[in-house]
Amino acid sequence: MQIEQRLDPLLTAALDLGPEASLRGADYRFTGSARLQHQAQVESNARSYPRRIPLELRRAEGIHVQDSEGRWFIDCLAGAGTLALGHNHPAVLQAIRGLLDGKRPLHTLDLMTEAKDDFINELFASLPAEFARDARIQFCGPAGTDAVEAALKLVRTATGRSQMLAFHGAYHGMTQGALSLMGSLGPKRYLDGMISGVQMLPYPYGYRCPFGLGGAEGERVGLHYIENQLKDPESGVLPAAGMILETVQGEGGVIAPSADWLRGIRRITREAGVPLILDxxxxxxxxxxxxxAFEHAGIVPDVLVLSKAIGGSLPLAVVVYHKDLDRWQPGAHAGTFRGNQLAMAAGAATLKIIREQALAEHAASMGERLAGHLCALQRDYRQLGDVRGRGLMLGVEVVDPDGPVDSLGHPAAHPQLAAAIQRQCLRRGLIIELGGRHSSVLRVLPPLIIRAEEVDQVAEIFMGAIRAALMEVKSITYE
Incomplete structure (x- = not known):
């Protein structure tokens, strides 16, 4: 465990888990950083990441970040998938400097600029030709959730309907409309004003299939259920303005449906005349x-919602959709910061690098390598109930193999162990995130530029973290 020995003493010195800190929860903190203490004092109680990743970051390069005490970490959170090229990629920096040095406009609302036109051309060149040929684009406020709101307005205007179809486990953002489409109950439990007429549907979650079947049979039954909902005149479900889904669910636990399921959804929505929105x-x-991700199934959506990586590490969000839906009026969706020129320049550079360097194919190869390591660990540790995902979007569901099972035979989630593994990864210099049901899924989202030897490092650190976490949780259990 050479990597563990090199990194662990450094991070252990930073993680002051003194008498006031509890290993039972995910909310522990450094006590040695004045800025971290200040953050805890002045930032909202709604803050999230600093509770589980109590770092004060100072520098970043590639797949690594450095904290204020000089410790380096492998960043497998990467801005929740935003940093496709990692931190401070030279092509991104050059694009930003070029805009600044040329005294180009930085704020333009939705007026045309060279940077904007370059971005549009790069994005449309990246899209499947069948989709790009008849596509229109709407620039939104800089967050993905605003693009989701725009997509809702778009299909409601085009169809004259108001009902929406969404899925269990979905995450589409934190604004009111997006929250109405969310599977997780926590963020919307105490809020009124959700949009009315949202019908939640089963997403194909093979490990915890809602029908108790799993696999191809579970997906087949789920498709039959959805199709019946849309065709049955007594289903109680009004004709929908649109169906929205994540092609691979992220916050819901890294759940990737099969290509057959996606093709089935595309057929059902097309036959029902319901626009399909892919987030x-x-x-x-x-x-x-x-x-x-929809290219794995060979389908074409009616509406595509994009953000995160398209801004090259800076805030940017767009909706791309078929021209037949372009029936809303001028000003139907607006926003002061929908003209983020720096993000457009950085995003165009990022898209170009990804295409020219075949980084999608590289992500497939590195994802297969990492998944192989994780599956090997799964054979040794029954607590790793499921390893899943696609490419460099992977999740490991942590369970209690000796605990009770539910009525459908599903093993109990083990959020305490999942949180302990995340903590132990952090001690060893690896940043990962939690998600999924009961926060029991360890999520790995490294930059697409990660190399084979770095994938192997991630796996080795992860193995050491599992061993330490099992001891930690056992010691807590028997106190």
């Missing part, structure tokens, strides 16, 4: 081993 805010731009 690829996280799974798009090479993440899954294709430039766009």
């Amino acid at each position: 690829e805010v996280q799974c798009g731009i090479g993440r899954t081993g294709k430039l766009f």
